[in-house]
Amino acid sequence: MADSKNPDQVRQHRAALLKAHWAKEAKAERRRKVLVGAGALTAVAVVGGLVTLALIQDPPPQAxxxxxxxxxxxxxxxxxxxxxxxxxxxxxxxxxxxxxxxxxxxxxxxxxxxxxxxxxxxxxxxxxxxxxxxxxxxxxxxxxxxxxxxxxxxxxxxxxxxxxxxxxxxxxxxxxxxxxxxxxxxxxxxxWQSPDAPEPGAACTGGLDAPGRVA
Structure with a gap:
């Protein structure tokens, strides 16, 4: 049997389906943002805990x-x-x-x-x-x-x-x-690169190459 809907009804039906689709996508997107936000907070907490643990197990270099x-x-x-x-x-x-x-x-x-x-x-x-x-x-x-x-x-x-x-x-x-x-x-x-040198950080290239330099 042929479809009895006229062209206007078909367009309206498609518009309704499309509206429902975008509404569903928007809801899913909002849910993803909530999950990402919660995940970020969790990640910050985890990283903070790892940093604390690292400092305990591997303290920073000596001065x-x-x-x-x-x-x-x-x-x-x-x-x-x-x-x-x-x-x-x-x-x-x-x-x-x-x-x-x-x-x-x-x-x-x-x-x-x-x-x-x-x-x-x-x-x-x-x-x-x-x-x-x-x-x-x-x-x-x-x-x-x-x-x-x-x-x-x-x-x-x-x-x-x-x-x-x-x-x-x-x-x-x-x-x-x-x-x-x-x-x-x-x-x-x-x-190495000590601030106690008279000119720390000054160039160590662009000067003189002595004989025998290989690197």
Whole structure:
């Protein structure tokens, strides 16, 4: 049998169905918003609880001044003047003092780096990690490199060290025997980009590349 509804009735019927559909969608949307809001509140509470738990189980890092390093030596009253002549440093490697006007670019070197330019890098907050090439194998040097940050570090061989590895920052120095020594991480945490350097945060690129730079 043919449908007896006229075109107007069909349009009205379709309009009613459409109205009911959108009403149903609007109701569902309101319900979703309520659930999302409740979920957000729950998430905030959960995150707050997790943060509290994390602080209890994994407390925040120590402040720089609270980090104690066995065998650490510190030096006061070092000049930060620029000079154009070689400097006879009291420490070896040096930990500050008069230095060249061009800083050494931070990075990994396979040859000894010039003291005067490297001290300028220390002035900018870099850490200088010197190692005895006769005491460390290449594998140990690679392990040492892995233990260090990628920036604001000069890693280079240094002839005549009293220890296999010597870490220096402006006015501070510690000697260690291996790349596994926990004092390496302690020294980095305390002195890497230290605000106590004369010019912390100044560039450690755009200066001088010494021979043997590989990274």
């Amino acid at each position: 720089r001044e609270d980090i104690e390093i066995a065998g650490l030596q510190t030096f006061e009253g070092l000049s930060a003047n620029h000079v154009s002549t070689p400097v006879d440093y009291e420490q070896s490697p040096p930990v500050g003092g008069e230095h060249a006007s061009a800083w050494l670019n931070c990075g990994v070197y396979t040859e000894p780096v010039p003291n005067e330019n490297t001290v300028h890098a220390l002035e900018h907050g870099a850490a200088w990690v010197a190692y005895d090439p006769e005491a460390l194998t290449q594998e140990q040097v690679n392990a040492l490199r892995t233990a260090l940050p990628d920036t604001y570090v000069v890693l280079a061989p240094y002839e005549g060290l009293d220890s296999p590895i010597v870490l220096s920052a402006w006015q501070a120095q510690v000697a260690v025997d291996s790349a596994e020594d926990e004092r390496i991480q302690q020294f980095v945490a305390k002195y």
